[in-house]
Amino acid sequence: xxxxxxxxxxxxxxxxxxxxxxxxxxxxxxxxxxxxxxxxxxxxxxxxxxxxxxxxxxxxxxxxxxxxxxxxxxxxxxxxxxxxxxxxxxxxxxxxxxxxxxxxxxxxxxxxxxxxxxxxxxxxxxxxxxxxxxxxxxxxxxxxxxxxxxxxxxxxxxxxxxxxxxxxxxxxxxxxxxxxxxxxxxxxxxxxxxxxxxxxxxxxxxxxxxxxxxxxxxxxxxxxxxxxxxxxxxxxxxxxxxxxxxxxxx
Amino acid sequence: xxxxxxxxxxxxxxxxxxxxxxxxxxxxxxxxxxxxxxxxxxxxxxxxxxxxxxxxxxxxxxxxxxxxxxxxxxxxxxxxxxxxxxxxxxxxxxxxxxxxxxxxxxxxxxxxxxxxxxxxxxxxxxxxxxxxxxxxxxxxxxxxxxxxxxxxxxxxxxxxxxxxxxxxxxxxxxxxxxxxxxxxxxxxxxxxxxxxxxxxxxxxxxxxxxxxxxxxxxxxxxxxxxxxxxxxxxxxxxxxxxxxxxxxxxxxxxxxxxxxxxxxxxxxxxxxxxxxxxxxxxxxxxxxxxxxxxxxxxxxxxxxxxxxxxxxxxxxxxxxxxxxxxxxxxxxxxxxxxxxxxxxxxxxxxxxxxxxxxxxx
Amino acid sequence: xxxxxxxxxxxxxxxxxxxxxxxxxxxxxxxxxxxxxxxxxxxxxxxxxxxxxxxxxxxxxxxxxxxxxxxxxxxxxxxxxxxxxxxxxxxxxxxxxxxxxxxxxxxxxxxxxxxxxxxxxxxxxxxxxxxxxxxxxxxxxxxxxxxxxxxxxxxxxxxxxxxxxxxxxxxxxxxxxxxxxxxxxxxxxxxxxxxxxxxxxxxxxxxxxxxxxxxxxxxxxxxxxxxxxxxxxxxxxxxxxxxxxxxxxxxxxxxxxxxxxxxxxxxxxxxxxxxxxxxxxxxxxxxxxxxxxxxxxxxxxxxxxxxxxxxxxxxxxxxxxxxxxxxxxxxxxxxxxxxxxxxxxxxxxxxxxxxxxxxxxxxxxxxxxxxxxx
Numbered sequence: 003x004x005x006x007x008x009x010x011x012x013x014x015x016x017x018x019x020x021x022x023x024x025x026x027x028x029x030x031x032x033x034x035x036x037x038x039x040x041x042x043x044x045x046x047x048x049x050x051x052x053x054x055x056x057x058x059x060x061x062x063x064x065x066x067x068x069x070x071x072x073x074x075x076x077x078x079x080x081x082x083x084x085x086x087x088x089x090x091x092x093x094x095x096x097x098x099x100x101x102x103x104x105x106x107x108x109x110x111x112x113x114x115x116x117x118x119x120x121x122x123x124x125x126x127x128x129x130x131x132x133x134x135x136x137x138x139x140x141x142x143x144x145x146x147x148x149x150x151x152x153x154x155x156x157x158x159x160x161x162x163x164x165x166x167x168x169x170x171x172x173x174x175x176x177x178x179x180x181x182x183x184x185x186x187x188x189x190x191x192x193x194x195x196x197x198x199x200x201x202x203x204x205x206x207x208x209x210x211x212x213x214x215x216x217x218x219x220x221x222x223x224x225x226x227x228x229x230x231x232x233x234x235x236x237x238x239x240x241x242x243x244x245x246x247x248x249x250x251x252x
Numbered sequence: 253x254x255x256x257x258x259x260x261x262x263x264x265x266x267x268x269x270x271x272x273x274x275x276x277x278x279x280x281x282x283x284x285x286x287x288x289x290x291x292x293x294x295x296x297x298x299x300x301x302x303x304x305x306x307x308x309x310x311x312x313x314x315x316x317x318x319x320x321x322x323x324x325x326x327x328x329x330x331x332x333x334x335x336x337x338x339x340x341x342x343x344x345x346x347x348x349x350x351x352x353x354x355x356x357x358x359x360x361x362x363x364x365x366x367x368x369x370x371x372x373x374x375x376x377x378x379x380x381x382x383x384x385x386x387x388x389x390x391x392x393x394x395x396x397x398x399x400x401x402x403x404x405x406x407x408x409x410x411x412x413x414x415x416x417x418x419x420x421x422x423x424x425x426x427x428x429x430x431x432x433x434x435x436x437x438x439x440x441x442x443x444x445x446x447x448x449x450x451x452x453x454x455x456x457x458x459x460x461x462x463x464x465x466x467x468x469x470x471x472x473x474x475x476x477x478x479x480x481x482x483x484x485x486x487x488x489x490x491x492x493x494x495x496x497x498x499x500x501x502x503x504x505x506x507x508x509x510x511x512x513x514x515x516x517x518x519x520x521x522x523x524x525x526x527x528x529x530x531x532x533x534x535x536x537x538x539x540x541x542x543x544x545x546x547x548x549x550x551x552x553x554x555x556x557x558x559x560x561x562x563x564x565x566x567x568x569x570x571x572x573x574x575x576x577x578x579x580x581x582x583x584x585x586x587x588x589x590x591x592x593x594x595x596x597x598x599x600x601x602x603x604x605x606x607x608x609x610x611x612x613x
Numbered sequence: 614x615x616x617x618x619x620x621x622x623x624x625x626x627x628x629x630x631x632x633x634x635x636x637x638x639x640x641x642x643x644x645x646x647x648x649x650x651x652x653x654x655x656x657x658x659x660x661x662x663x664x665x666x667x668x669x670x671x672x673x674x675x676x677x678x679x680x681x682x683x684x685x686x687x688x689x690x691x692x693x694x695x696x697x698x699x700x701x702x703x704x705x706x707x708x709x710x711x712x713x714x715x716x717x718x719x720x721x722x723x724x725x726x727x728x729x730x731x732x733x734x735x736x737x738x739x740x741x742x743x744x745x746x747x748x749x750x751x752x753x754x755x756x757x758x759x760x761x762x763x764x765x766x767x768x769x770x771x772x773x774x775x776x777x778x779x780x781x782x783x784x785x786x787x788x789x790x791x792x793x794x795x796x797x798x799x800x801x802x803x804x805x806x807x808x809x810x811x812x813x814x815x816x817x818x819x820x821x822x823x824x825x826x827x828x829x830x831x832x833x834x835x836x837x838x839x840x841x842x843x844x845x846x847x848x849x850x851x852x853x854x855x856x857x858x859x860x861x862x863x864x865x866x867x868x869x870x871x872x873x874x875x876x877x878x879x880x881x882x883x884x885x886x887x888x889x890x891x892x893x894x895x896x897x898x899x900x901x902x903x904x905x906x907x908x909x910x911x912x913x914x915x916x917x918x919x920x921x922x923x924x925x926x927x928x929x930x931x932x933x934x935x936x937x938x939x940x941x942x943x944x945x946x947x948x949x950x951x952x953x954x955x956x957x958x959x960x961x962x963x964x965x966x967x968x969x970x971x972x973x974x975x976x977x978x979x980x981x982x983x984x985x986x987x
Contacts, residue, residue, distance in 0.1 A: 111832065373954070377790060401756045446821075
């Protein structure tokens with residue numbers, strides 16, 4: 003953990019309502035540069051909604067915050083230039099080849115074609131994907147798709163990358179490999195903001211926050227949390243907190 | 253059976269939560285009936301004409317007055333030379349130029365025939381020949397002449413030639429096809445595409461129930477639409493139901509089943525929503541609009557198209573609906589058509605159930 | 614700007630790989646142009662006519678012969694009474710009945726006038742009115758022939774009156790071929806379907822697949838993203854028009870009377886307008902099913918109110934006012950004028966500005982309607 007690093011995400015009283023329903027209820031937190039910040043909660047707790055506000059995909063109803071130094075209510079397009087995003091729904095183009103997807107997204111983030119081509123080969127070699135350069139993404143196995151999606155999300159070297167349940171539906175070995183990619187990204191200085199409901203993954207984070215019914219109920223390093231709540235694993239921590247939930251997941 | 257109704261309830265919720273779509277599903281028939289009934293008319297009136305009057309006599313003015321005062325023609329301009337005509341036609345507003353030759357009024361009153369020249373934009377040949385006919389009859393009666401053979405014309409079933417009489421049965425056919433076939437097939441294929449169908453299929457409920465449960469809401473919407481269309485056409489356009497209402501509904505329900513069957517069939521052969529839509533649009537909508545006698549009489553078509561129209565279910569439905577609503581015929585005169593439609597229905601549902609079972613095993 | 618080129622590259626790759634779209638580009642013009650002009654016709658030919666001859670005279674058989682020789686009518690086994698003929702109409706075997714009364718010939722010879730009765734199956738109003746008017750024309754023609762041949766004398770009381778004979782001269786479609794009239798309209802239908810339907814399904818399918826979110830969270834400006842979608846459809850649309858024109862030329866012998874350039878100028882703006890319209894539907898729908906249904910709903914209105922099948926001038930005034938807001942109506946009019954009459958660009962300026970207006974409105978609306986932060 004790097005306590006003296008500057009904050010790259012700052013949020014105060016962030017709230018989102020849909021009609022009568024308050025999906026996110028006055029949450030406040032900070033994420034520091036170079037950190038892996040785990041954003042935990044049951045289904046329907048409001049994780050994705052909160053994350054979408056940080057990424058400039060949704061307007062906050064109340065409260066304010068900054069991401070990479072830009073205001074989340076007013077400077078959404080500026081935020082988008084400085085972040086990477088990988089959603090829980092796989093979102094590369096199935097009908098484009100591996101290299102074409104990389105080229106497209108890198109291009110959108112303003113990289114030059116030559117630069118893209120060189121970096122693409124380096125990336126694919128590192129991932130051991132060189133043979134699949136010309137494969138349509140549709141044909142790749144799910145675990146590969148996710149690794150590729152993550153690599154695309156950080157290809158343009160953003161300050162922060164947002165990962166929304168990135169490892170849903172894959173086996174533990176692939177998840178482990180995925181986390182190795184995340185650590186590599188952190189070494190490059192990228193801040194990682196990740197939502198998950200796998201509690202073993204929570205152990206890999208520097209700090210975690212746990213959301214229950216739209217509010218943040220706990221926020222600290224996994225070790226501290228376990229100590230505070232007298233629990234042996236993050237799973238236990240989570241279950242103790244989630245027991246208070248009123249809302250049911252839909 | 254309980255599971256079945258649970259599925260039906262789920263489908264209803266899906267559809268009714270989507271306000272925009274449900275609004276369009278219920279509103280579309282209303283708009284279509286109003287448009288077809290009011291706006292789609294082949295009755296030609298107020299055609300713009302220009303006149304080149306080289307005769308310039310009281311008699312020629314009287315003739316022009318006669319032409320302009322009727323409901324068919326509006327004289328919009330007097331021109332001086334026939335060289336202007338082409339330029340005027342090219343702007344597209346004026347359809348006819350009437351040329352009255354210099355010696356026209358000298359010839360009237362003699363035993364010779366006095367020629368009147370018409371220059372007609374025949375782009376639309378139908379319009380051109382009808383307009384010629386109108387002018388011929390105005391000219392023939394000009395000056396009180398009577399035809400040798402007086403023809404008494406009786407318009408059977410639809411004395412005022414209202415277009416609603418023609419279109420209402422067709423609109424019912426079109427709307428039911430749209431909702432039952434298109435919506436059903438697309439909604440089933442959508443579950444295939446998103447993978448939720450697999451989830452439903454591994455559940456312990458009977459697969460056929462799942463599929464049939466998807467058709468029920470559309471069946472209900474289709475019934476609502478029939479009632480709306482019939483009420484509108486009765487009270488807004490005065491289209492009668494001369495035959496039996498029970499028979500009309502019997503026929504309509506058969507047709508709904510045929511359309512639902514087609515929808516199921518399409519869903520078993522399409523992998524993606526887009527394919528289902530294109531099959532529905534190209535393979536069904538166009539034939540229904542064009543070949544089933546909705547807009548254009550089947551009798552006018554070349555024989556191969558007439559043969560093809562016999563395999564379009566809407567052809568039989570529209571034929572029967574016209575017979576029941578407008579002509580007031582009973583079951584005795586339409587049972588053949590009904591049997592054909594029923595046969596098609598059984599065929600469509602049979603094939604799709606079979607294909608569906610093959611896919612499962 | 615570079616972002617835009619990357620987006621454009623992506624759209625082209627996707628479209629060229631989409632077999633459905635490629636099939637549509639080839640199949641749509643071919644099928645529609647091959648079938649539609651034959652099906653969509655109000656040209657009345659071989660309409661079934663039942664003649665009830667109660668006179669059995671030379672004149673009545675002459676008239677019957679003349680009718681059966683006409684290409685408009687098809688004589689079906691006429692019964693001996695009006696009731697029998699009516700049964701034929703109920704069965705749908707006959708659409709028209711001509712009843713010749715007894716003493717038809719006698720009255721014509723002695724009095725110089727007589728009457729006939731026509732009954733029309735008017736369930737189909739158009740067919741009824743056109744059929745009866747053709748029948749009427751043949752009957753009047755028949756009587757004039759009798760006069761001219763001296764078979765009957767001029768009746769004394771109208772002896773001094775002269776008939777005004779109308780000599781029609783048909784322009785542009787001198788063969789009075791309905792297909793020549795329908796083909797230009799169908800070309801417009803093709804352009805509309807390409808822009809409208811394909812574009813309407815495009816963005817919403819990215820929404821359903823989740824790829825749109827990945828674009829939304831990127832800094833790509835939304836107007837670039839939409840423009841990159843318009844351009845491939847624009848090219849496809851113009852290509853389709855070219856194929857359509859070739860088919861029109863070789864299948865129906867329709868030669869463009871006006872300039873190809875003028876036609877393409879209009880088509881180019883029109884496709885932009887309709888692609889904008891399709892994208893507008895696409896960005897405002899949640900599912901492909903919904904967007905397709907909305908697209909279909911509007912396209913049906915655009916065609917029915919566009920003068921494709923029935924002339925706009927026959928519509929009631931309020932309906933004509935609605936057609937002012939229908940881009941399809943302008944283009945159908947324009948294409949017919951260019952193809953059949955050879956109208957030049959200067960003749961069509963008002964229509965051109967209207968279509969440009971639609972192009973701007975639809976596309977700007979689509980850009981505003983597309984909210985990257987939903």
